[in-house]
Amino acid sequence: LYFPHSSFWIRDYGPIVSNTNSQLKLHNFSYREGLDLENRLSYTLASEGKYPAESHEVAYDGGNYMSDGETCLATDNGLDGVSRGKLIDSIKNKIGCSEVVLIPDAPHDHVDMFAKFIGPQHLLIAQIDEKTLAFLESHGELTKQTRLTAMKLESISEALRHRYRI
Secondary structure (H helix, E strand, O other): OOOOOOOOOHHHHOOEEEEEOOEEEEEEEEOOOOOHHHHOHHHHHHOOOOOOEEEEEEEOOHHHEEEOOOEEEEEOOOOOHHHHHHHHHHHHHHHOOOEEEEEOOOOOOOHHHOEEEEEOOEEEEOOOOHHHHHHHHHOOOOOHHHHHHHHHHHHHHHHHOOOOEO
16 A cells, blocks of 8 residues: 655554454544644555544544553643543543553653553563663763653552553
C-alpha cells in the first residue's frame, strides 16, 4: 500500500489495533493539526476493505499507549480532565482493555520511551540508578532534568510494582 506522508513517526499516527471477538478494528486518534495525510492513515487502510476504522475525539499519539492484551498503560501528560475522561472511555470501552492505568506526570509523554510489556503481568521500566547519576555528575553532565527523570521513573516503578513483575 502506497501512503504519502510527511512524518516518519508511524507508531504515533498509525492506528491502534484492537481484536474483539476475532475481529480486528483500527482506532484513529488525531495525530497533529495540519498533518492531514497522517491523520487519514487508518481510513486509508480501512479503504482497502480488510478492517473497519473508528475515529476517537481525543488527539493522542500511539507512543503514549501500550497494551499487554488486557491492561493498557497510557500517559496523561498534557490532557485536561475532559480529554482524560474521553481517553479512558476510548481505551476501555472501544479498544477493549479490561483495565486502563494512566501514568501521571510521566518523564516523557510516550510510555514507549520508558516502559515495555514483555508478557502478561511483566513490565520493564527504565531506571537511572545511583551509579549512573554519580558517573554523570563526575563528568559534569548531570542535569536537574536527569535527576528529576530518575525520581519519576523510580516513582512509576514503585506505583506499579504491586500489579506487575518489574
